[in-house]
Each structure stands twice: as structure tokens, then as C-alpha cells.
Amino acid sequence: MTQDSVNTARRRFLAQASALSALGLMPSAIFAATADQQKQDIWLSATGDSAESYGLSWYRDGKVQSLASGFRGHGCAWHPAHAEQAVLVGRRPGRECLLADLNTGAELRRWQTEPGYHLNGHALYSADGLLLFVAESADGTEAGSIAVYDAVLGHLLTRWSSHGTEPHEIRLSPDGSQLIIAHGGLQKDSKGQLTNRAQMQSDLTLLDARTGDLVARFSCPVATASLRHIDVAADGSVAIAAQIQDERFTPLAYLWRPGMESLTALEAPAALITHCHNYMGSVAICNASRSVGFTSPKGDLALFWNLDDGSFKGYHRFHDVCGLTVDQQQQTFVLSNSSGWLRQIRSSDLSPLEERWQQFDRRWDNHLLGIPG
Amino acid sequence: MNQKEQARERPESKADNPATTLREMMKPTTLHTGLLCLLSASLISGCGGTRENDPIAVTEESLDTALTNAVDERIIVAAGNFASAADLLSDDIDTLCSNPDARALRNAQDQWRDTYDSWYSLLPYNFGPLTDDLVFPPYTFIDSLRLRGTEYSATVRSTIADWVAGEQTLNDDFFERQSFQFVGLLALEVALFEDTDGTSATSAELDDEPRKCQVLQGLASRLQDSADHVYDGWTDDYAGTGTPFRTLFLNAELDDGTEPLSKLLTTVQENLDYLTNRNVITTATPVADQTWEAALVLVQEVEALLEGTTDAIPSGMVSFFSLMAEAGYESDVEAVRSNIAMAYDAIDDQDVSAFNAAIAALDGNFKREIPDGLAVDLGINFTDGD
Numbered sequence: 001m002t003q004d005s006v007n008t009a010r011r012r013f014l015a016q017a018s019a020l021s022a023l024g025l026m027p028s029a030i031f032a033a034t035a036d037q038q039k040q041d042i043w044l045s046a047t048g049d050s051a052e053s054y055g056l057s058w059y060r061d062g063k064v065q066s067l068a069s070g071f072r073g074h075g076c077a078w079h080p081a082h083a084e085q086a087v088l089v090g091r092r093p094g095r096e097c098l099l100a101d102l103n104t105g106a107e108l109r110r111w112q113t114e115p116g117y118h119l120n121g122h123a124l125y126s127a128d129g130l131l132l133f134v135a136e137s138a139d140g141t142e143a144g145s146i147a148v149y150d151a152v153l154g155h156l157l158t159r160w161s162s163h164g165t166e167p168h169e170i171r172l173s174p175d176g177s178q179l180i181i182a183h184g185g186l187q188k189d190s191k192g193q194l195t196n197r198a199q200m201q202s203d204l205t206l207l208d209a210r211t212g213d214l215v216a217r218f219s220c221p222v223a224t225a226s227l228r229h230i231d232v233a234a235d236g237s238v239a240i241a242a243q244i245q246d247e248r249f250t251p252l253a254y255l256w257r258p259g260m261e262s263l264t265a266l267e268a269p270a271a272l273i274t275h276c277h278n279y280m281g282s283v284a285i286c287n288a289s290r291s292v293g294f295t296s297p298k299g300d301l302a303l304f305w306n307l308d309d310g311s312f313k314g315y316h317r318f319h320d321v322c323g324l325t326v327d328q329q330q331q332t333f334v335l336s337n338s339s340g341w342l343r344q345i346r347s348s349d350l351s352p353l354e355e356r357w358q359q360f361d362r363r364w365d366n367h368l369l370g371i372p373g
Numbered sequence: 374m375n376q377k378e379q380a381r382e383r384p385e386s387k388a389d390n391p392a393t394t395l396r397e398m399m400k401p402t403t404l405h406t407g408l409l410c411l412l413s414a415s416l417i418s419g420c421g422g423t424r425e426n427d428p429i430a431v432t433e434e435s436l437d438t439a440l441t442n443a444v445d446e447r448i449i450v451a452a453g454n455f456a457s458a459a460d461l462l463s464d465d466i467d468t469l470c471s472n473p474d475a476r477a478l479r480n481a482q483d484q485w486r487d488t489y490d491s492w493y494s495l496l497p498y499n500f501g502p503l504t505d506d507l508v509f510p511p512y513t514f515i516d517s518l519r520l521r522g523t524e525y526s527a528t529v530r531s532t533i534a535d536w537v538a539g540e541q542t543l544n545d546d547f548f549e550r551q552s553f554q555f556v557g558l559l560a561l562e563v564a565l566f567e568d569t570d571g572t573s574a575t576s577a578e579l580d581d582e583p584r585k586c587q588v589l590q591g592l593a594s595r596l597q598d599s600a601d602h603v604y605d606g607w608t609d610d611y612a613g614t615g616t617p618f619r620t621l622f623l624n625a626e627l628d629d630g631t632e633p634l635s636k637l638l639t640t641v642q643e644n645l646d647y648l649t650n651r652n653v654i655t656t657a658t659p660v661a662d663q664t665w666e667a668a669l670v671l672v673q674e675v676e677a678l679l680e681g682t683t684d685a686i687p688s689g690m691v692s693f694f695s696l697m698a699e700a701g702y703e704s705d706v707e708a709v710r711s712n713i714a715m716a717y718d719a720i721d722d723q724d725v726s727a728f729n730a731a732i733a734a735l736d737g738n739f740k741r742e743i744p745d746g747l748a749v750d751l752g753i754n755f756t757d758g759d
Contacts, residue, residue: 049753074759092759121759228759243758247650249521269508274521277643281758297754300629301507315507317629320752338753341630363753 040373046073074121081129093118127176160212241280288330323368336364459600470586473579502606522651642739697746
């Protein structure tokens with residue numbers, strides 16, 4: 001079952017959506033959002049630091065709501081058609097995902113990976129919202145796959161090879177035709193210890209989003225760099241955050257543009273890169289300011305570059321910062337940390353907007369996803 | 374007499390055990406007591422406060438007290454000692470240059486060793502004034518190795534030879550403009566312990582080459598400026614704010630929002646990590662061979678930080694270990710003490726592998742047992758990213 005199943009799911013969803021719309025039951029957020037509502041932001045993230053507190057939390061209009069998950073989440077995926085729906089993906093090597101209704105706070109569905117596979121923390125809806133692509137690895141070997149789910153019914157349609165080891169964050173190309181995958185390349189034992197440092201194969205891989213066919217693959221010039229997190233600009237440029245698996249001094253931020261044969265390192269003053277302790281946790285692109293930001297919780301630091309010429313823009317110091325997104329107006333970078341803070345800084349000049357800094361009784365975990373409210 | 378002035382008083386014998394010298398230099402002063410009396414009631418907002426089920430309550434106040442004690446009795450004293458040592462080094466180099474002879478050269482070299490050791494007492498506290506500029510961190514202008522473990526002696530050696538042979542004016546402005554790897558302790562080590570041809574230093578070269586003395590004096594002055602910057606930053610004016618970093622730190626007003634005890638523990642941990650990951654014992658001080666002595670000072674400093682300077686502080690004051698023990702983490706305290714003892718044994722035996730193993734274990738203690746015992750949150754992203 002491969003492409004036929006996918007097509008069947010698309011047809012079923014469209015038929016369902018059409019029927020619901022005719023009955024007036026389609027979620028109001030799709031068809032009735034006002035301009036004011038569209039200006040609002042929702043920022044969602046995995047939260048918590050214990051089985052009791054793990055969950056999905058989302059900020060909207062000055063308040064934070066949460067839904068308990070019972071498992072530690074990592075990244076989130078937002079449904080482009082069902083604006084109120086988002087998935088919390090279990091952190092590696094978790095097996096559980098949760099679908100939440102952000103309007104009601106209800107849990108709509110939860111499911112587990114197929115036996116023999118585990119999650120790597122990230123998933124993504126197709127551009128039309130019919131499919132959910134989930135980055136998974138085979139237990140033991142970390143051979144990567146993309147589990148393709150029917151986004152409506154929730155069942156697994158097919159599984160594509162991701163053509164790499166340990167697929168981590170996945171994104172869509174701007175036209176929705178390609179899946180862009182950061183393969184971390186790591187193999188770890190049951191204690192979480194890295195077992196393949198000398199043989200790591202981390203890369204940026206492009207797959208056809210309709211068939212799963214391999215389109216291209218780009219290796220990182222640094223053998224021990226694990227490419228784990230990415231963001232895609234409107235022009236197709238991909239910003240890539242790396243985590244280095246040894247003590248060498250090397251760039252942690254990379255850029256790839258359509259047509260390029262290799263990744264380009266984003267350079268910064270050596271002391272700043274050193275301060276990041278070989279670890280970038282999140283990356284986000286602001287299309288309006290043509291800026292890209294990377295966060296390093298190990299350095300309590302976010303670094304920013306100009307997306308066009310690769311020049312270094314500056315930094316922002318923030319304790320345990322990891323979550324990073326851009327507001328819907330493309331005016332600010334939004335940063336989160338585990339002390340519950342959400343900070344905004346202007347994307348144009350990185351100046352702090354302290355009047356918009358807020359602290360909540362939540363422990364924002366690794367990533368922050370900004371979606372229209 | 375302030376802490377720095379007190380520390381500036383030259384020890385009677387430079388051959389003394391450096392740790393003993395340091396302990397002597399760290400006796401409490403009236404100023405210390407006065408500072409301790411200024412404790413604010415609640416300085417650490419995020420450190421947990423009273424915890425249920427603890428045999429004896431560890432309060433925010435007691436954590437505040439332990440932290441203030443650490444700042445006043447360890448960190449600021451270490452900064453003062455380093456500034457004083459750099460000051461004495463500058464004096465000794467002036468003396469050497471005014472009348473070069475073998476004795477004066479030996480004195481200056483010995484003072485460089487003292488200065489290097491006192492740097493290793495401050496190195497665990499590599500934050501605040503030492504990192505007030507993230508692009509050009511002051512610590513790199515003291516210890517170039519610390520940035521990313523690159524040992525620059527070859528390029529330093531050739532650069533110094535060029536300076537000596539050159540015609541540029543070797544004044545303060547010249548040394549202020551130099552890149553970090555060409556100034557600091559390594560540059561002084563190369564200049565003091567070697568002649569410009571790379572052979573063992575002689576006082577004769579200083580007679581023959583007045584520019585060599587200008588290099589030495591310029592480097593010493595630059596180091597002194599760096600050391601004064603750190604001490605003044607802690608006690609007087611941090612990064613042009615007009616406020617001592619001590620105040621900002623203890624009031625939990627760090628610009629990245631880190632809680633002070635988290636900052637202290639993570640910084641100490643990072644420097645332990647640095648010792649092993651960069652194999653500092655076999656890499657640093659390529660000419661003077663001072664790493665084991667410096668390692669001893671560093672381990673003693675870490676031990677004193679945790680134990681509290683019980684022979685020097687007023688009764689009733691608390692240490693991090695005493696709080697951990699009171700909170701029921703006695704076995705963890707003993708585990709940390711055991712790792713410190715292992716480090717001492719490795720230093721005694723000059724066993725690099727054993728030293729790195731002990732430091733790695735101690736590094737782990739600063740990530741787990743010590744924060745847990747003090748109810749300090751280091752941050753879930755910091756400790757457990759993916």
C-alpha cells in the first residue's frame with residue numbers, strides 16, 4: 001500500500017470536508033477567522049519535567065492552556081486545514097503521539113508507533129492537511145523512515161524510507177512538493193550512549209512528498225555534526241542547526257539553498273560559537289527581516305544571521321533558551337525557556353521587547369511552534 | 374586594607390605550598406564581615422525554598438547565605454588574589470628589566486607561576502566580569518587555551534620574536550590592540566621562560582635586547598589590566614553599569630535571567646569539563662610545566678567552595694555541603710568528597726588518566742548530585758536536549 005492509499009485518503013478527506021462544510025460543521029477557524037483573529041498568535045510547545053506534568057501547552061492572547069500527555073513531547077505539528085488541531089510528538093525514543101483540539105483543550109486522539117519503531121520527536125502535515133508525516137527510526141538500527149498517516153482517520157497508510165539514519169525534524173518545501181529531512185545520524189545504545197561516532201552519517205535529505213522518492217541528499221562537511229533541526233524560508237532556503245558529537249570547534253549553523261551542491265556554514269565570532277557548547281537546539285527563519293535565529297540552551301544564547309548574505313547579526317542572552325519561532329506578523333522572534341518565560345525580540349534589529357516578556361507556570365521544553373490563532 | 378590590597382602582600386616564601394599560601398591569603402577581614410551583614414533576605418527566587426520531607430529544612434535564606442559566602446569568601450577573594458599576583462608579576466618584571474640578572478629572572482618566573490596558579494583558583498568562576506563581552510571575552514585575554522583548547526605557543530613564539538626584532542612602538546596601546554592569543558599568561562610564559570630563539574631564558578638577552586623588556590613589561594601590564602577588570606567588575610562596576618557584579622549576581626539580576634546558584638554550579642561544571650575535554654594537564658603551560666600545581670589549586674578551590682572555608686568564616690555560616698547534608702543528601706556529599714580525594718591522589722601521582730577520570734566524575738557531580746542536593750534547577754533544555 002503506497003501511493004494508492006495516500007490518494008484514497010486525500011479523496012476521503014476532501015469528501016468529508018466538503019460534507020462537513022455543507023452542514024456548517026467545519027471548524028470555524030478555517031472559514032470564519034476574522035482579520036483580528038488572524039493577527040493573533042498561538043505558540044505551542046511540549047511542556048513539563050515529569051510524568052505528571054508532561055503535556056502540550058499553548059499560549060494565546062496572554063494566557064496558556066495545557067493538555068496533559070503522560071509522555072514527554074518534543075516537537076509539534078499543526079494542521080493547516082483544521083486550524084484548531086495540533087499534534088504533540090513523543091520525544092526520542094518515545095512511541096506516543098497526541099492530537100489536541102486547541103480550542104476546547106480536548107484530546108482528540110492518541111496513538112503509538114508500529115512495533116519495532118520509535119519516534120524522533122517531529123512530525124509534519126502535508127500542505128493539504130490530508131497526511132501526517134512522522135519521523136521514525138527502526139529500533140536498534142535507527143534506520144530512518146517516514147510514517148505516513150491518514151490525517152483524518154489516524155491510521156498508518158504507508159512507510160517510506162527516509163534514506164538516512166535517525167530522521168529528526170522534517171519540513172515541507174514552500175510549494176509542498178518535497179519533504180526536507182534532517183537526519184541526525186546518531187545511533188545510541190539502551191543507555192543513550194552514542195555508538196557510531198566514527199561512522200556517523202548525518203545529512204539533509206529531500207524526498208518527493210507524494211511518493212517518498214529520494215530527490216537529493218547533502219552531507220554536512222563536519223563528520224561529527226548531527227544535523228537535527230531545520231526551518232525553511234519562503235524562497236526555499238533551509239537553515240540547519242547542528243549538534244557536534246565531539247569537542248572540535250566547528251560551525252553549528254548551516255544554510256542550504258535550492259540549487260546548491262553543498263551546505264554553507266554560517267560563521268560567527270569564535271567565542272560565541274564556543275559559548276554554545278557544540279549544541280544548537282532550535283532554528284527559525286523570519287522571512288520579513290530575512291533573518292535566521294538559532295538557540296543554544298547549553299550556552300544560554302540565541303544567535304542570529306542575515307539569511308541572504310550569511311552575515312552575523314547578533315545574539316540574545318537567555319537562560320536555558322531553546323524554543324524559537326516567529327510571530328505571525330513576522331516582526332519578532334519568540335523565544336521560550338524552561339523557567340516558563342516567553343520573550344520577544346525584534347527580528348529587524350534584535351532589540352528586546354521587554355514589555356512583551358511574560359513568565360508562565362510552565363516548563364517550556366525544546367521547541368516552540370508559532371501558528372495563526 | 375581591602376581584599377585585593379591584603380592579597381597583594383607578598384607571601385613570605387614563594388616556595389610555600391600554593392594552597393597554603395592561598396588559604397593564608399583568604400583569612401576573613403572586617404570588610405568580609407561587613408559584606409556578610411548586608412545579606413538580603415531572599416536572593417535566590419528560584420532555588421526551591423523549603424522542601425517537604427527533608428529531614429531538616431533547607432530554606433531560601435540558608436541557600437542565600439551559602440551563596441553569599443561563596444561569593445565573598447571564594448570568588449571575590451580569588452579575583453583579588455589573581456589581580457594581586459598579576460600586580461606583583463608586573464613589579465617583578467620591572468625589577469628584572471631595571472637590573473637584569475639571574476636572580477631577578479628567577480623571581481619573575483616564580484611570580485608567573487604564582488600568577489598562573491591564582492588564575493586556576495579563579496578559573497572555575499568563569500562568568501560575570503570574565504565574560505562580560507561574549508564576542509571578546511576577557512578570560513581569553515588571560516588564558517587563550519580556555520577558549521577552545523588551542524595551544525598557541527608556536528605562533529606566540531614567532532610573534533614575540535617579530536616584536537623584538539621589529540620597530541613598532543611597544544606601548545600599552547600596542548598591547549591593547551593585540552589578539553587574545555598574543556597576550557595573557559601564555560605570552561608571558563613564552564617571553565619569560567624562553568629567549569627569542571626558543572632556548573631557555575637568560576637575563577643576558579634582556580641586556581642585549583631592550584625591546585624584549587618592553588615586550589615583557591607590556592604583556593605584564595596588559596595582564597594586570599585584565600585582572601583588575603575582573604576584580605573591579607565584581608566589586609565596583611560591572612560592564613559600565615555602575616553596579617558591582619556581586620550585587621547583580623546576588624540579587625539575581627543577571628542579564629540572561631539565569632538564577633545565580635545555577636550560574637555558579639554550571640560554570641564550575643563547564644570548567645571541569647574543559648579540563649578533561651581539552652586535556653589541559655598535558656596541553657597547558659608548554660614551557661613552564663605548571664599544570665599539576667595549577668590543577669591542585671583548582672581542585673582545592675572547588676573543594677573549598679563546596680565545604681566552605683570553615684576555618685575562616687564566622688560560626689553559624691553555612692556551606693553547600695552542609696546544606697546538602699542537612700537536606701538528607703549525605704551520601705551524595707560523601708560521593709563528591711570521594712571524587713575530590715581521587716583527584717588529589719591523581720595529582721600526587723601525576724597520573725593524567727586518573728586525574729581526568731576523577732575530574733569527569735566531579736563534573737558529573739556538578740550536573741546531578743550537587744544541584745539535586747541543593748534543589749537547583751539547571752534547566753531541562755540545558756541538561757537534556759535532543
